[in-house]
Amino acid sequence: MQKHEDFFHNVFEVVRLIPKGRATSYGAIAKYLGSARSSRMVGWAMNASHSQKQYVPAHRVVNRNGELTGKNHFPTPFIMEELLEKEGIKVLNDKIVNFNKFYWDPMKELEL
DNA sequence: TGGGTGACCATAG
């Protein structure tokens, strides 16, 4: 009960650090947090992000291929794409164009 | 106790 809440909190914290106009992957966050827990849990955390008081830019988290696999978990399926486009990230066929150009790796950017 | 399910990932073919 309490254990996973800590994990969730850490995930939310990292996601909040993602700059506007950038994006990262579930696996990158899991790895940054120690990889003791799988990237599936990051997705699980995103599932709970809607009930957070603080704003969590979940739309900046995609899978390793830059695909918007979480779009169906937003209020409407097109919100995620809209938010990304609004930040200057182009999306085509539910996939970020030039993902590596926008990729934000917490391991490197947060330099730990 | 155990099986099924994920907003995943790496690897192999």
Place this chain on the structure above:
DNA sequence: ACTATGGCCACCC
């Protein structure tokens, strides 16, 4: 580009 596996671990029967 695709499928198939195995690993991952919290959650829900």
